[in-house]
Amino acid sequence: MARNVLVLAEIRNGALRPVSFECIAAGRTVAEGGTVTAALIGEGAGFADDLIHRGADKVVTVTGDGLESYTPDGWVGALQSVCLELKPDVVFLGHTGIGRDLAPRFAMRNTAGMVSDVTDLKLEGDQILFTRPVYAGKAFVTQIVKQGLIVATIRPNNLAALPVDSVRSGNVSEMAAPALDLRTVIKEIVRNTAGGVDLTSAKIVVSGGRGVKSAEGFKPLRELAVVLGAAVGASRAAADAGYCDYAMQVGQTGKTVTPDLYIACGISGAIQHLAGMSASKVIVAINKDPEAPIFKVADYGIVGDLFEVVPLLTQEFKTLLGR
Amino acid sequence: MEILVLLKQTFDTEAKVTVKDGRILDDDATLVINPYDEYAVEEGLKLREAGGGTVTVVSVGGDRVEEALRRALAMGADEAALIEAPAGADEFTTASLLAAWARGKQFDIVLAGNVSVDTGAGQTALRFAEAMNLPHAAAALKLEVAGNKATVHRDAEGDTEVVEVPLPALITAQQGLNEPRYPSVPGIMKAKRKSIARVGAAELGVDAPARTEVTSVFQAQQNRRNTIIKGSPAEQAKQLTELLRGEAKVI
Numbered sequence A: 001m002a003r004n005v006l007v008l009a010e011i012r013n014g015a016l017r018p019v020s021f022e023c024i025a026a027g028r029t030v031a032e033g034g035t036v037t038a039a040l041i042g043e044g045a046g047f048a049d050d051l052i053h054r055g056a057d058k059v060v061t062v063t064g065d066g067l068e069s070y071t072p073d074g075w076v077g078a079l080q081s082v083c084l085e086l087k088p089d090v091v092f093l094g095h096t097g098i099g100r101d102l103a104p105r106f107a108m109r110n111t112a113g114m115v116s117d118v119t120d121l122k123l124e125g126d127q128i129l130f131t132r133p134v135y136a137g138k139a140f141v142t143q144i145v146k147q148g149l150i151v152a153t154i155r156p157n158n159l160a161a162l163p164v165d166s167v168r169s170g171n172v173s174e175m176a177a178p179a180l181d182l183r184t185v186i187k188e189i190v191r192n193t194a195g196g197v198d199l200t201s202a203k204i205v206v207s208g209g210r211g212v213k214s215a216e217g218f219k220p221l222r223e224l225a226v227v228l229g230a231a232v233g234a235s236r237a238a239a240d241a242g243y244c245d246y247a248m249q250v251g252q253t254g255k256t257v258t259p260d261l262y263i264a265c266g267i268s269g270a271i272q273h274l275a276g277m278s279a280s281k282v283i284v285a286i287n288k289d290p291e292a293p294i295f296k297v298a299d300y301g302i303v304g305d306l307f308e309v310v311p312l313l314t315q316e317f318k319t320l321l322g323r
Numbered sequence B: 001m002e003i004l005v006l007l008k009q010t011f012d013t014e015a016k017v018t019v020k021d022g023r024i025l026d027d028d029a030t031l032v033i034n035p036y037d038e039y040a041v042e043e044g045l046k047l048r049e050a051g052g053g054t055v056t057v058v059s060v061g062g063d064r065v066e067e068a069l070r071r072a073l074a075m076g077a078d079e080a081a082l083i084e085a086p087a088g089a090d091e092f093t094t095a096s097l098l099a100a101w102a103r104g105k106q107f108d109i110v111l112a113g114n115v116s117v118d119t120g121a122g123q124t125a126l127r128f129a130e131a132m133n134l135p136h137a138a139a140a141l142k143l144e145v146a147g148n149k150a151t152v153h154r155d156a157e158g159d160t161e162v163v164e165v166p167l168p169a170l171i172t173a174q175q176g177l178n179e180p181r182y183p184s185v186p187g188i189m190k191a192k193r194k195s196i197a198r199v200g201a202a203e204l205g206v207d208a209p210a211r212t213e214v215t216s217v218f219q220a221q222q223n224r225r226n227t228i229i230k231g232s233p234a235e236q237a238k239q240l241t242e243l244l245r246g247e248a249k250v251i
């Protein structure tokens, strides 16, 4: 059953987000002979080729007043224009700040069904069967959209992107979005982002909790992260205590991460923290309390003082990796 | 100021989740106000305390949802309505029912939760805003209302975005917005005497059958190794690196 798929591609800090490539790959899985089109809103015409090399057949760039930065009215309107033109059967977005904010409104505008935070999908007969976590990751459901347009947001780092095929070519077109009344106006963006490796797409995450005890306490974690090429994350308690930026927070109210390796240092393992990292492939816990709940979800546990263990680990990895 | 709060009752996520015969067993589970909706109720009460008006809470759900609405009344909400949930309702259905109920009523601000902790969908409130043609600002960490506009500090993947939105608007709450109050004893007594308006789904004349269907539910397969590494810190560090490379193959 051929399906035309539309993917909203996102740019962050001057680069395409890996989840956009993952959405294109998902699009290819469900297209079955249909077309996969990636839409870039506001900026980014220069990224069209990268999207095609990752599996898109076509790229549409949408420009218009006030579309340079995200606003719900502007971007829902822009995506709607693309949708009216292309009449897709499926729309995929990343389960990112923008995707979460935009997709429900967009779905409602099209009286469409939507599946949020998809971690896996496959074809079954005529249906796309989506898998997603519920109850903070304690259970999973499979879900279908029974009729009409299918909208889904895809959790970063769960579906594989396609490898770069630099000989692939495709059609790139431009579209002007109609002028819209942008009711929600952005006044200011305060960047709390620590920079470095993007947490949501990192292959390895080293996280610290209240157990790091101070902002300086994150230093040994950062050193380990540098050796591993990892991003640094944190628990809510560490962010609340001012040891680090909220941008680093992992969990229900923070970021959801699914790295190959998650190293939790001085984190007790509250359910709200687990909600953001329990789908990691391998979990390591370093905690001085042998009863800490984090050990229940860990593959490898070290009962000990993180200030002793983490620098030793950094040394071991340096030797192992020759860095 | 007329304030509406969209409130969902959820399973307490701290509780153990058991899947049996393809469904989550929640018949005996403790049900609570979705934590993010509790922030929304608190924010509504604070707005009323500052500028007068009424706080109305509305929920789509079954009979047990009365408990959650009663708790919101005990916290200080003025009125509550319970819309009967049709079988198999999804976020499209729920938002359509809420919108049909709210249409024609006057609200200056609608507060809701960012996401419900059981289904983790994060759709219903924004769908409601779309259906009502209201602007929105999601994941609020701080809300200030002055005249006919609201200034919202919102969480945008860890960055803070300061946005301005004309009222009426929908604002969803993120953790950090406030500390919800506990119901007081007089509040609880008063809430007992209040009536909760019951609305049948059919009365609203909404035809919004679910667009989605859950086809199976299964317990998360952890299969974690749960290996505790023993020895001196130096030995532990060495063993862990070796296991991560050899056994787990992630390095």
Ligand SMILES: Cc1cc2nc3c(=O)[nH]c(=O)nc-3n(C[C@H](O)[C@H](O)[C@H](O)COP(=O)(O)OP(=O)(O)OC[C@H]3O[C@@H](n4cnc5c(N)ncnc54)[C@H](O)[C@@H]3O)c2cc1C
Pocket (backbone or CB within 6 Å): A208, A209, A210, A211, A212, A234, A235, A236, A237, A238, A249, A250, A251, A252, A253, A254, A255, A265, A266, A267, A268, A269, A270, A271, A272, A273, A276, A286, A287, A288, A289, A292, A304, A305, A306, A307, B035, B036, B175
């Ligand atoms: C609605 C809601 C949303 C929430 N969202 C999130 C969220 O997104 N993310 C999140 O993380 N939390 C969230 N929380 C908070 C959560 O409930 C916990 O309070 C928080 O995760 C605890 O952080 P922690 O593990 O760092 O701190 P603690 O629970 O205080 O644990 C600190 C741990 O460090 C260990 N330790 C101390 N010193 C050392 C040492 N020297 N070496 C090794 N170990 C040491 C201790 O044994 C302890 O286990 C939320 C809560 C609510 C109500």
Ligand SMILES: Nc1ncnc2c1ncn2[C@@H]1O[C@H](COP(=O)(O)O)[C@@H](O)[C@H]1O
Pocket (backbone or CB within 6 Å): B006, B007, B008, B009, B034, B036, B037, B058, B059, B060, B061, B091, B094, B098, B111, B112, B113, B114, B115, B116, B117, B119, B120, B121, B122, B123, B124, B125, B126
């Ligand atoms: N059944 C419901 N009744 C009233 N409000 C709801 C209901 N379901 C969801 N909401 C609101 O929409 C928000 C997001 O819910 P969800 O789409 O389930 O993640 C919640 O925090 C509530 O404020």
